[in-house]
Amino acid sequence: MNDARSHSSLLVTPSTQDWMRGVLSAKVVLVMYGDYQCSKSADVYKLIKLLKGEFSASFGEDDLCFIFRHFPQAQIHPQAQRAAQAAVAAAAQGQFWSMHDTLFAHQQKLENGYLVEYANDLGLDIPQFLKELSKQVHIDRINEDIESGLQSGITAAPALFINNIQYIGRWRMTELMATIIAASH
Numbered sequence: 001m002n003d004a005r006s007h008s009s010l011l012v013t014p015s016t017q018d019w020m021r022g023v024l025s026a027k028v029v030l031v032m033y034g035d036y037q038c039s040k041s042a043d044v045y046k047l048i049k050l051l052k053g054e055f056s057a058s059f060g061e062d063d064l065c066f067i068f069r070h071f072p073q074a075q076i077h078p079q080a081q082r083a084a085q086a087a088v089a090a091a092a093q094g095q096f097w098s099m100h101d102t103l104f105a106h107q108q109k110l111e112n113g114y115l116v117e118y119a120n121d122l123g124l125d126i127p128q129f130l131k132e133l134s135k136q137v138h139i140d141r142i143n144e145d146i147e148s149g150l151q152s153g154i155t156a157a158p159a160l161f162i163n164n165i166q167y168i169g170r171w172r173m174t175e176l177m178a179t180i181i182a183a184s185h
Contacts, residue, residue, distance in 0.1 A: 008166035012148035014067050019096050021052070022065030027184040028055075028163060031067045033149045035157040036084060036103040037077035037110055044158040044171055045104050051177060063184060068100065069145040071157040079110035081142070086115040088138035089129050095122045 014020070014029050022029075030048060034041035048066060055064045070087070072080030083103050090099030102118045103110065112133070119129045132138060149159065152166070160167040163183045169175045 008153040008168075010161040010164040010166070011151045013164065014065070018067045018069065019091065019100070020065055020067045021097065023062050024065060025062070026065035027059075027063045028180050029065045029067065030180070031069060031161040031164075033069050033071035033145070033154055033157050033159040035070075035072050035077055035080045036087070037080040037107055038073065038157050039107060040171075041158040042104045042107055044160065047171060047173060047176060048160075051173065051180065054177065055180065059184070064180070069149060070142045071146055071149045071154065071159070072142065073157060082112065082133070083110045083115065084142045085133055085136065085138050086119065086129075088141050089132040090119060090122060090124060092132065092138075093124050093128070095124060098122050 010031055014024055014031055016024070018031075032041075032044065032048060034045060036042075045068075052064055052066055070084040072084045074081050087096060087099045087103060090096055099118060099122060102122070106114065106118070115133070116126065116130065120126060149157075152161070154166070158171075162179055167176070167179060169179055
């Protein structure tokens with residue numbers, strides 16, 4: 001059992017449909033599956049942000065691409081699904097990453113009222129934002145992310161793939177950095 005798991009591959013390869021920072025042709029492409037209400041997802045995202053900073057400083061901007069895919073675990077995080085929809089609704093107005101960072105920064109406050117407040121702070125068109133949330137316009141997009149994760153064998157967030165291979169090391173800066181550097185050669 002463990003063996004099969006240790007070599008899990010990303011079955012839905014990164015594409016321009018993904019939310020990304022960086023370019024797809026980067027030497028190292030990180031794909032993270034995360035849940036906005038999951039503290040572990042937030043920790044891993046912080047780690048990756050630090051890492052991306054370090055990496056860009058020592059290598060080139062285009063050496064590392066970071067992709068985020070939604071994996072809300074509705075059974076344990078009742079607000080994660082709605083938060084993911086808020087991020088995609090913000091993306092429709094060109095503010096995905098700002099909303100993404102805000103949601104991870106305020107994990108304890110993901111109720112609808114807060115989501116509207118965040119959208120307002122980002123200067124989004126609120127009627128538009130609210131309409132998309134209430135009509136669940138973006139639910140299919142989120143379900144595609146979840147489905148792609150399930151196909152690749154993940155059952156929980158956070159999960160990370162480095163150049164399409166699942167990372168199963170510990171969530172520590174040194175270990176993650178070493179794995180990324182190895183992948184870049």
